[in-house]
Amino acid sequence: xxxxRRRMLGIVIAALVxxxxxxxxAEAQSALETVKKRGKLIAGVKTDFPPFGTxxxxxxxxxxxxxxxxxxxxxxxxxxxxxxxxxxxxxxRIPFLQSGKIDIIIATVTITDERRQxxxxxxxxxxxxxxxxxxxxxxxRGLDDLAGxxxxxxxxxxxxxxxxxxxxxxxxxxxxKVSEAVLAVKGGRADAYVHDDIVILSLxxxxxxxxxxxxxxxxxxxxxxxxKGDTEFIQWVNAQLGRMRQDGTYDRLWRKYFADVExxxxxx
Amino acid sequence: xxxxxxxxxxDWSAVARGxxxxxxxxxxxxxxxxxxxxxxxxxxxxxxxxxQVPGRLPPRMVAADVEVFRNxxxxxxxxxxxxxxxxxxxxxxxxxxxxxxLVLYAAAYNAEIFRAGLEAVPxxxxxxxxxxGLTELQALRYVIVPQAVRISFPALGNNLxxxxxxSSLVSTIGxxxxxxxxxxxxxxxxxxxxxxxxxxxxxxxxVLALTRLLRLAEERLLPAP
Numbered sequence: 001x002x003x004x005r006r007r008m009l010g011i012v013i014a015a016l017v018x019x020x021x022x023x024x025x026a027e028a029q030s031a032l033e034t035v036k037k038r039g040k041l042i043a044g045v046k047t048d049f050p051p052f053g054t055x056x057x058x059x060x061x062x063x064x065x066x067x068x069x070x071x072x073x074x075x076x077x078x079x080x081x082x083x084x085x086x087x088x089x090x091x092x093r094i095p096f097l098q099s100g101k102i103d104i105i106i107a108t109v110t111i112t113d114e115r116r117q118x119x120x121x122x123x124x125x126x127x128x129x130x131x132x133x134x135x136x137x138x139x140x141r142g143l144d145d146l147a148g149x150x151x152x153x154x155x156x157x158x159x160x161x162x163x164x165x166x167x168x169x170x171x172x173x174x175x176x177k178v179s180e181a182v183l184a185v186k187g188g189r190a191d192a193y194v195h196d197d198i199v200i201l202s203l204x205x206x207x208x209x210x211x212x213x214x215x216x217x218x219x220x221x222x223x224x225x226x227x228k229g230d231t232e233f234i235q236w237v238n239a240q241l242g243r244m245r246q247d248g249t250y251d252r253l254w255r256k257y258f259a260d261v262e263x264x265x266x267x268x
Numbered sequence: 269x270x271x272x273x274x275x276x277x278x279d280w281s282a283v284a285r286g287x288x289x290x291x292x293x294x295x296x297x298x299x300x301x302x303x304x305x306x307x308x309x310x311x312x313x314x315x316x317x318x319x320q321v322p323g324r325l326p327p328r329m330v331a332a333d334v335e336v337f338r339n340x341x342x343x344x345x346x347x348x349x350x351x352x353x354x355x356x357x358x359x360x361x362x363x364x365x366x367x368x369x370l371v372l373y374a375a376a377y378n379a380e381i382f383r384a385g386l387e388a389v390p391x392x393x394x395x396x397x398x399x400x401g402l403t404e405l406q407a408l409r410y411v412i413v414p415q416a417v418r419i420s421f422p423a424l425g426n427n428l429x430x431x432x433x434x435s436s437l438v439s440t441i442g443x444x445x446x447x448x449x450x451x452x453x454x455x456x457x458x459x460x461x462x463x464x465x466x467x468x469x470x471x472x473x474x475v476l477a478l479t480r481l482l483r484l485a486e487e488r489l490l491p492a493p
Contacts, residue, residue, distance in 0.1 A: 091455040098458065118458045156455030173362075173442040174452065180351075180440070187354040189362075 030232035031103045041076060043069040044088035044102040048178040050202035051257040052108045061085045064257045065106040068125075068224075071249065072104075075240055089177055091156030094119060097227060104237070105225040108196065110158050112220070120234045121223035123241055125250075127266040129216025130159050131200040133185055133193040135209060140192055142214040146170040152181040152190035159194045162218055178203075185210060201261040212264075219266040282459035283466045286449075290463075293449030294470050300363065300445065301432045301474075304370040308431065309424075311371060312378025319383050330379060337376035343437050345369040350441040366438030374431045381427060385420030386412065418490045425482045429475050436471075446470060 035041050045065050046053030053063040066085065073083035086102050093105045097119060110128065111121050134140045140149070147169035153160045155174045163172055173190055175181045182203060184190040193200075197216045204212035224241070226233045244250040258265060319330040337345065350365040360368065389412050397407035436447035444452075450467035454460045 091451060094458050095454065095460040098460065114456070155451055161456075174448075175442060176440060176451070183351045184442075187351055188359065189350070189354065 030230050031226060032230075032233040032236055035103050036076065039077065039082060041069070041073050041083045042086060042101075042103045043072070043083055044086050044093050044096050044105045044107050045069060046089070046107045046178075047087040048089075049108055049199050050206065051198070064126075064253055065108065067253055067256075068244075069104075069106050071244065072106075072237075072240060089156065090154045091176060093156075094225070097225060103226070104233070108199075108222055109225050110196070110220045111223040112158060115225070118228055119225040120228055120230055121225055122234055122237045124221030124223055125241055126198075126222040127219050128196040128198055128222060129219040129266050130162060130194055130214075131197040131212050131216055132214040133182070133195070133200045133203055133210055134191065134213055135185060135188075136211050138191065138211075138213075140213060143167045143170075143194075143217065146192060149191035150189070152184045152193040154178055154181055154195060157195060158218075158220070159196075163194055166217065182207070182210070197265060198258070198261070201264055205261070216264070216266055278462065279459055280462055282453075282457055282462050286453040286457075286459075286463055286466065289449050289453060290446065290466060290470060293444060293446040293467075294474065296443065296445040297432070297435055297447075297471075298474065300367055300370065300438065300443070301435045304367055304374060304431055304435065305428050307367075307371045308374035308378055311375035313382055315375060315379035316382030316386060319379065320386055334376045334379055337372045338380070342369065342373045342434055343440065345373055346437055346441060362438075362441050362443055366435075366441055366443050370431060370435060370438070373434070374427060377427045377430075378424065381420045381423045382416065384423070385416035385418075388419045389415045414490075421482075421486055421490065425479065428482065429478060432475055432478060433471065 045061060045063070047055050047061065049063070051063055052065045053061065056062045069083050069085060070080040074080040076082065086096065088096055088102070088105065088107050090108075093102075093107050093109065094115065096102045097105050105119070108126075108128075109115065109119075109121075111124065115121070132140065132142065132146075140146065143163075143166055146163075146167050149170055150173055151163055151167070151170040152173050152175060153163055155176055160172065160174060163170055173184065175184060178195065178199065181190070181193045181195070185193045186207070186209065197212075200212045204210050224237050226237065241250075244253075254262075315330045315333060318326045321327070346366060346369040349360060349369045350362065353360065353365075393411055393415070394407055397411040398404065402410065435445060439445055439448035439451060442448070446467055450463050454463040457463070
């Protein structure tokens with residue numbers, strides 16, 4: 001190696017070390033301040049998860065979580081359009097938050113102890129158990145019937161671990177997106193798809209060749225998430241959620257999105 | 269950066285904990301890539317040979333195959349084989365679905381590479397071989413193809429390296445290879461940088477091993493004339 005090459009290598013290594021070190025520093029400012037300065041909230045929402053986050057036929061984001069994002073924008077800027085919606089999946093939403101691609105996750109995040117260690121959660125805003133989506137003609141009625149069967153789950157979703165624990169004899173197949181897991185059941189690639197009760201019920205309603213079965217198991221709350229340690233932002237989120245409950249906004253959203261499946265849901 | 273506190277500090281022990289699973293994934297990456305490579309070389313050579321057959325139809329069929337598989341994203345091909353074909357009644361296993369898409373995609377490139385190699389051998393060589401009494405097939409077998417392969421070798425190596433990296437796309441159909449494992453671990457422990465970094469290093473190791481093998485093959489099989 002020539003000396004100039006060696007020097008170049010040294011510079012590259014030094015730059016790498018500096019970059020790695022810098023990435024580890026915590027920023028002092030709350031994302032709330034950054035958002036206000038920017039004049040726009042960047043929120044991660046689902047796009048394949050009815051009725052919380054989907055894309056309508058006109059290409060618009062719609063759903064419960066999407067409405068919440070717009071309400072937050074209105075509270076911040078008095079304009080519900082000052083929000084940029086970024087499509088996230090169960091797998092990439094927390095990395096998106098950690099890497100600063102989004103300010104906030106409003107995307108059906110189930111609150112778990114593991115996730116509490118890496119993000120800051122709001123107060124719960126929804127309760128969800130898990131159900132099975134199976135072909136209409138399937139004899140499967142619940143988790144017990146899935147021994148030796150192929151079960152689709154979404155990578156990064158809690159059901160991956162739930163099914164591993166509750167039905168260890170099932171053969172899990174993992175997909176990146178809800179839509180792919182649904183395709184897997186439709187195409188006979190999987191005998192069942194296990195996910196949050198609300199999305200399974202909605203998918204069964206939209207797809208006449210599929211049905212929802214089972215009793216909702218392991219009910220857990222959904223929370224909105226911001227970066228770990230950002231207490232200022234999460235307190236603001238909690239205040240907004242509290243206001244939504246008091247002024248009737250939450251009930252209005254509940255009726256708008258959940259009225260038709262309400263009977264089968266776990267009450268918060 | 270959107271600002272606000274970053275929750276990130278590095279934890280390289282996550283790599284140590286994930287390594288056995290990552291290596292399991294790497295083993296499947298090696299398997300599917302190796303099988304796809306052998307098949308894609310065979311199919312590619314067959315297609316290139318077909319493109320040299322006199323007559324209009326065979327070369328046009330080869331050209332159509334190449335245009336279809338080279339001009340569409342590999343991910344779409346994988347999804348068509350895995351999700352689409354079962355609706356038409358052809359249900360291949362996830363492994364075979366991923367494998368066949370990889371083979372068809374890489375073979376289209378290989379066919380073009382071999383064709384270029386064949387066409388780069390001067391016409392006079394064939395005529396000279398025929399005039400020494402060799403049959404057409406013998407002339408191809410002993411004179412034309414060995415030279416074509418030598419000409420094609422560097423481009424072929426590049427395509428095989430691409431194949432190893434492209435095999436990461438079969439993670440989307442639930443194949444538990446290296447990319448899938450990296451997703452699986454990082455989606456659960458959120459050590460994104462460390463785990464994808466480790467996966468990237470493993471890919472580098474695999475590709476370095478492959479390029480070393482290719483160089484050995486070139487030295488052994490194709491000694492400089």
